[in-house]
Amino acid sequence: MKKYFGIMVFAIFLVGCGDDDNGRGGIETVPPRPLSEVALEDDEEIRLFLQTHYYNYEEFNNPPADFDFNIRIEEIGEGDEDKTPLMEQVEQFSINISAEDFLIAEGEDNIPHNYYVLTAKEGAGLNPTFADSTFVRFEGSLLNGQVFDQVTTVSSFDLPSFQVPGFGSMRAFRGVGEGIQRLRAGDLIVDNPDGSFEVPGRGIGLVIFPSGLGTFNGLRSPIPQFSPLMFKLEILTTIRADHDNDGIPSFMEDIDGDGNVINDNTDGDTFGLGILPNYLDNDDDNDGIPTRDEIIIADDGTLSFPDSDGDGMPDYLDADS
Numbered sequence: 001m002k003k004y005f006g007i008m009v010f011a012i013f014l015v016g017c018g019d020d021d022n023g024r025g026g027i028e029t030v031p032p033r034p035l036s037e038v039a040l041e042d043d044e045e046i047r048l049f050l051q052t053h054y055y056n057y058e059e060f061n062n063p064p065a066d067f068d069f070n071i072r073i074e075e076i077g078e079g080d081e082d083k084t085p086l087m088e089q090v091e092q093f094s095i096n097i098s099a100e101d102f103l104i105a106e107g108e109d110n111i112p113h114n115y116y117v118l119t120a121k122e123g124a125g126l127n128p129t130f131a132d133s134t135f136v137r138f139e140g141s142l143l144n145g146q147v148f149d150q151v152t153t154v155s156s157f158d159l160p161s162f163q164v165p166g167f168g169s170m171r172a173f174r175g176v177g178e179g180i181q182r183l184r185a186g187d188l189i190v191d192n193p194d195g196s197f198e199v200p201g202r203g204i205g206l207v208i209f210p211s212g213l214g215t216f217n218g219l220r221s222p223i224p225q226f227s228p229l230m231f232k233l234e235i236l237t238t239i240r241a242d243h244d245n246d247g248i249p250s251f252m253e254d255i256d257g258d259g260n261v262i263n264d265n266t267d268g269d270t271f272g273l274g275i276l277p278n279y280l281d282n283d284d285d286n287d288g289i290p291t292r293d294e295i296i297i298a299d300d301g302t303l304s305f306p307d308s309d310g311d312g313m314p315d316y317l318d319a320d321s
């Protein structure tokens with residue numbers, strides 16, 4: 001806990017100055033620590049947590065009649081020594097993060113960040129892609145169990161939003177977007193007589209990620225700086241979005257194939273203060289012909305991409321054809 005002491009004092013100072021709680025004041029005045037150093041430290045903390053805790057897997061394996069399908073995590077203590085630790089039940093993934101993703105310190109590119117996903121109940125539907133629009137329930141907490149955000153009805157998450165650089169509210173929880181993609185959605189939506197609904201086939205799981213996939217050095221009370229985070233997730237449905245309605249599903253507008261649609265902007269054009277990436281642009285090569293008129297959509301929905309001048313660049317991305 002010692003390392004947080006100075007930060008607590010700073011947080012109190014910020015409140016005293018009437019700053020908002022989104023941490024922007026802190027970003028300008030607290031120098032961020034190196035991503036690589038924090039990533040290793042966070043991973044150690046997460047792995048220790050996974051080795052010393054277990055979840056109610058026995059209930060998920062043989063659900064009692066009144067089971068609420070909530071993940072409950074306990075510390076392995078006296079009488080629990082025979083429980084299987086989370087470490088043996090999670091899958092480990094890794095993605096690279098660069099300092100520029102936070103619009104902060106320079107010089108640290110492609111630093112590996114491990115995150116861990118537990119599938120407590122496999123969904124009956126599809127895996128969301130990185131460009132899908134999803135409907136989920138979630139509960140976000142610190143590793144000590146303190147809950148800082150929760151939606152028990154339904155929340156809509158457009159997954160590309162988690163990859164917009166900077167400290168926007170979504171990028172600060174990129175690990176959530178990654179976790180959602182590793183779980184499966186439900187299939188059928190069942191309406192209840194009282195007007196509510198349920199998705200019995202929904203996927204239920206947990207993602208635990210380092211602060212480089214979270215708020216990092218941002219101040220978002222009550223999350224301390226450089227804090228690993230944990231989210232329980234229920235994936236209700238996922239929609240293969242076509243954000244710009246040009247006929248090409250958004251996940252197919254990731255031209256460089258890096259799992260991120262924000263950084264693909266063939267014609268380099270802008271919109272307002274930001275860029276207009278292909279997945280939001282209905283004329284990707286800016287030749288005045290809508291993408292929809294430069295591709296072929298068969299009756300069964302199959303797409304094909306003509307290349308009239310044969311230069312290897314399909315017409316819809318090729319300004320001179």
Ligand SMILES: [Ca+2]
Nearest residue numbers: 242244246248
């Ligand atoms: Ca599209």
Ligand SMILES: [Ca+2]
Nearest residue numbers: 254256258260
């Ligand atoms: Ca991309």
Ligand SMILES: [Ca+2]
Nearest residue numbers: 283285287289
């Ligand atoms: Ca075009």
Ligand SMILES: [Ca+2]
Nearest residue numbers: 307311313318
């Ligand atoms: Ca061409």
